[in-house]
Amino acid sequence: NFLLTQPRSVSASPGKTVTISCTRSSGSIASSYVHWYQHRPGSAPTTLIYHDDQRPSGVPDRFSGSIDSSSNSASLTISGLKTEDEADYYCHSYDITLVFGGGTKLTVL
Amino acid sequence: QLQLQESGPGLVKPSETLSLNCSVSGDSINRANYFWGWIRQSPGKGLEWIGCISYRGNTYYKPSLIGRVTISADTSKTQFSLKLSSVTPADTGVYYCARQVLEFYNYMDVWGKGTTVTVTS
Numbered sequence: 001n002f003l004l005t006q007p008r009s010v011s012a013s014p015g016k017t018v019t020i021s022c023t024r025s026s027g028s029i030a031s032s033y034v035h036w037y038q039h040r041p042g043s044a045p046t047t048l049i050y051h052d053d054q055r056p057s058g059v060p061d062r063f064s065g066s067i068d069s070s071s072n073s074a075s076l077t078i079s080g081l082k083t084e085d086e087a088d089y090y091c092h093s094y095d096i097t098l099v100f101g102g103g104t105k106l107t108v109l
Numbered sequence: 110q111l112q113l114q115e116s117g118p119g120l121v122k123p124s125e126t127l128s129l130n131c132s133v134s135g136d137s138i139n140r141a142n143y144f145w146g147w148i149r150q151s152p153g154k155g156l157e158w159i160g161c162i163s164y165r166g167n168t169y170y171k172p173s174l175i176g177r178v179t180i181s182a183d184t185s186k187t188q189f190s191l192k193l194s195s196v197t198p199a200d201t202g203v204y205y206c207a208r209q210v211l212e213f214y215n216y217m218d219v220w221g222k223g224t225t226v227t228v229t230s
Contacts, residue, residue: 035216044205044220056218090156094214097172103155
């Protein structure tokens with residue numbers, strides 16, 4: 001199976017934009033949908049993006065997803081950062097089985 | 110509104126079986142096109158999908174856990190369950206139940222708050 005590699009941590013200031021990458025180790029990133037979750041410690045994870053770039057109802061349009069075949073990666077972009085965005089973020093895709101990325105800790109300074 | 114709630118023992122001894130339930134309110138686990146899954150997070154690590162059961166009762170498991178894991182559903186009680194046998198301290202973590210959409214490998218749209226399980230003698 002494949003791995004999804006995310007940066008361990010990213011940081012940015014309130015109001016700025018941050019992008020979290022999710023790189024697939026083998027196989028095409030475009031061959032399977034990528035989904036993104038936000039996980040605040042002590043709380044249930046929530047779905048931010050599904051099917052590469054779709055937002056569930058209730059998720060602000062500050063959150064967006066995309067895929068880039070040239071880098072074989074997916075990205076989650078958060079614009080207009082707020083302190084409440086500080087959390088862990090996970091990507092998810094699949095091949096033979098379901099795979100999560102290792103997670104990225106976002107710090108909003 | 111759909112809500113999921115995990116329950117079960119917080120402590121399990123090594124070599125024993127971990128058993129958890131997920132109570133579903135606000136929906137039926139028989140509803141077509143939904144799957145009901147278990148995901149865990151070990152201390153200091155990321156999320157790990159364990160497996161799920163479909164609205165038809167078909168089960169799907171992470172390959173490395175096959176042989177130790179069983180997921181079942183009780184539609185009359187609107188709950189589904191996880192059993193993980195021969196546990197070791199590596200099975201310690203927070204266990205989440207979640208609803209998955211359309212396919213066993215597809216995204217989770219609703220999650221429970223999680224329950225902590227510690228494997229210790």
